[in-house]
Amino acid sequence: MTQTIQHWCDGKLFAGDSSATAPVTNPATGAVTGEVALASVADARTVIDSAADTFAEWRDTSLAKRTAVLFRFRELLNERKGELAEIITAEHGKVLSDALGEISRGQEVVEFACGIPHLLKGGYTENASTNIDVHSVSQPLGPVGIISPFNFPAMVPMWFFPVAIAAGNTVVLKPSEKDPTAAIWLAELWKEAGLPDGVFNVLQGDKVAVDELLTNPKIKAISFVGSTPIAQYVYSTGTAAGKRVQALGGAKNHAIILPDADLDLAADAMVNAGFGSAGERCMAISVAVAVGDIADDLVAKITERATTIKTGDGTKDSDMGPLVTKVHRDKVASYVDAGEKAGATVVLDGRTVQANGGADGFWLGPTLFDNVTPDMSIYTDEIFGPVLSVVRVESYDEALELINSNQYGNGTAIFTNDGGAARRFQNEVEVGMVGINVPIPVPMAYYSFGGWKASLFGDSHAHGTEGIHFFTRTKAITTRWLETAAVITRPARSAPGGEGLNLGFPQNA
Numbered sequence: 030m031t032q033t034i035q036h037w038c039d040g041k042l043f044a045g046d047s048s049a050t051a052p053v054t055n056p057a058t059g060a061v062t063g064e065v066a067l068a069s070v071a072d073a074r075t076v077i078d079s080a081a082d083t084f085a086e087w088r089d090t091s092l093a094k095r096t097a098v099l100f101r102f103r104e105l106l107n108e109r110k111g112e113l114a115e116i117i118t119a120e121h122g123k124v125l126s127d128a129l130g131e132i133s134r135g136q137e138v139v140e141f142a143c144g145i146p147h148l149l150k151g152g153y154t155e156n157a158s159t160n161i162d163v164h165s166v167s168q169p170l171g172p173v174g175i176i177s178p179f180n181f182p183a184m185v186p187m188w189f190f191p192v193a194i195a196a197g198n199t200v201v202l203k204p205s206e207k208d209p210t211a212a213i214w215l216a217e218l219w220k221e222a223g224l225p226d227g228v229f230n231v232l233q234g235d236k237v238a239v240d241e242l243l244t245n246p247k248i249k250a251i252s253f254v255g256s257t258p259i260a261q262y263v264y265s266t267g268t269a270a271g272k273r274v275q276a277l278g279g280a281k282n283h284a285i286i287l288p289d290a291d292l293d294l295a296a297d298a299m300v301n302a303g304f305g306s307a308g309e310r311c312m313a314i315s316v317a318v319a320v321g322d323i324a325d326d327l328v329a330k331i332t333e334r335a336t337t338i339k340t341g342d343g344t345k346d347s348d349m350g351p352l353v354t355k356v357h358r359d360k361v362a363s364y365v366d367a368g369e370k371a372g373a374t375v376v377l378d379g380r381t382v383q384a385n386g387g388a389d390g391f392w393l394g395p396t397l398f399d400n401v402t403p404d405m406s407i408y409t410d411e412i413f414g415p416v417l418s419v420v421r422v423e424s425y426d427e428a429l430e431l432i433n434s435n436q437y438g439n440g441t442a443i444f445t446n447d448g449g450a451a452r453r454f455q456n457e458v459e460v461g462m463v464g465i466n467v468p469i470p471v472p473m474a475y476y477s478f479g480g481w482k483a484s485l486f487g488d489s490h491a492h493g494t495e496g497i498h499f500f501t502r503t504k505a506i507t508t509r510w511l512e513t514a515a516v517i518t519r520p521a522r523s524a525p526g527g528e529g530l531n532l533g534f535p536q537n538a
């Protein structure tokens with residue numbers, strides 16, 4: 030009998046009334062390891078109420094106390110991230126080192142949020158007018174919803190919830206139903222860190238849960254990450270219901286390799302960025318644009334490296350794990366079929382991989398296409414698998430035009446030793462995150478993460494100062510005190526009825 034993965038509400042597991050569930054599988058074996066609860070509207074409302082009922086108390090908890098909880102959460106996460114990595118590998122399939130990597134990137138946002146008092150400081154103007162002062166404060170929004178995708182079950186929620194919680198909001202996280210256990214582990218860790226019950230909640234489910242988050246008036250803002258069609262839906266539905274929404278969507282990331290590039294560096298980068306995490310990364314490079322006569326050499330170098338990749342169970346000695354579900358594996362394989370049929374050259378064929386894992390695992394090895402043209406579906410569509418396409422062009426301008434005419438604008442990279450070319454590229458390319466000789470340019474936590482065009486709907490990117498702005502709103506307060514205020518008398522601190530003497534530093538007040 031498999032376990033049911035429940036919601037987390039008001040500081041404890043919550044079964045809910047709905048009997049609907051979805052299977053959770055181990056992608057390396059194909060075995061069903063659990064059933065995740067799919068919330069009914071009533072279940073969703075119970076979880077949202079928990080966040081709403083706790084908001085005033087958490088908002089009014091001092092910054093000193095809030096950040097102390099953040100620090101404890103960071104310490105516990107750092108000590109015990111191995112446990113979380115095992116959960117991620119068991120439900121997502123990525124190799125353990127990669128799972129640890131995503132946790133570390135999430136942890137950086139927790140560390141960023143530990144310093145939030147500095148970032149919440151307002152401004153103060155004395156004597157803006159005679160005897161009138163003006164100051165501003167940043168206040169939390171209320172209960173906020175976070176809806177996350179399957180590919181980063183720890184990191185993507187951590188792009189948002191450390192900042193949201195540090196700023197004084199309460200949270201309902203709706204993780205992907207494909208790998209829902211990491212969210213519960215994080216909820217238990219928050220409790221251990223001393224976060225009051227009800228500040229961080231987990232709502233398991235599908236569209237029913239998402240729709241309730243998007244329309245329930247108690248939820249004030251939504252941070253969504255997932256595919257572009259759902260991001261568009263979330264943005265339009267959430268904003269129509271009066272919420273602040275940031276909805277991060279899909280991607281088709283190109284890397285340009287100029288003729289003067291270090292081809293070994295570029296080939297290493299293409300292999301890491303194309304096949305790492307089985308290509309199930311929103312910042313994966315799926316198109317290598319070879320400029321000029323370097324294409325044959327580049328393809329040879331990528332092939333040489335990619336053939337050494339060990340595909341297998343992420344808990345074993347593997348470089349690349351399986352795809353997340355059988356349905357997704359078959360969809361990616363169908364793109365490989367389509368690319369071959371359309372006339373692209375299959376240099377490496379992942380369909381024939383011998384994986385070091387279960388016979389029923391969702392395997393597809395690294396696949397490399399050469400001579401891909403922009404009319405082919407392997408070029409136009411986000412495949413989200415270990416499929417790298419090489420497109421050959423004659424010039425930098427042709428390469429740039431490919432990127433700028435693409436519907437997506439999440440990440441991109443250029444490989445060159447020419448500073449002038451790199452500088453021109455960073456200026457001209459219409460993409461939110463740019464790498465120069467760096468393949469997956471995920472910004473540090475104190476910068477903001479987000480794409481352009483169909484890769485992000487809304488005005489704010491994740492974490493960094495844009496994340497702080499997203500999870501707060503400002504008030505400007507204008508004050509007049511009369512010059513001759515009444516004299517206030519009160520008992521001396523040491524007198525009867527006084528506050529009492531305390532000569533020490535105040536502690537965590």
Ligand code: NAD
Pocket residue numbers: 176177178179180181185203204205206234235236239240254255256257259260277278279280310311411413439480484
């Ligand atoms: P998805 O869009 O299928 O699911 C994302 C979330 O939306 C999940 O929580 C899911 O339960 C929910 N959802 C799914 N269908 C829904 C519907 N019809 N109505 C309401 N909610 C629904 O995405 P995924 O397959 O889990 O993740 C992969 C996608 O996420 C890729 O497109 C990838 O590029 C994108 N992604 C983007 C970024 C980024 O930073 N831009 C980061 C990670 C992933």
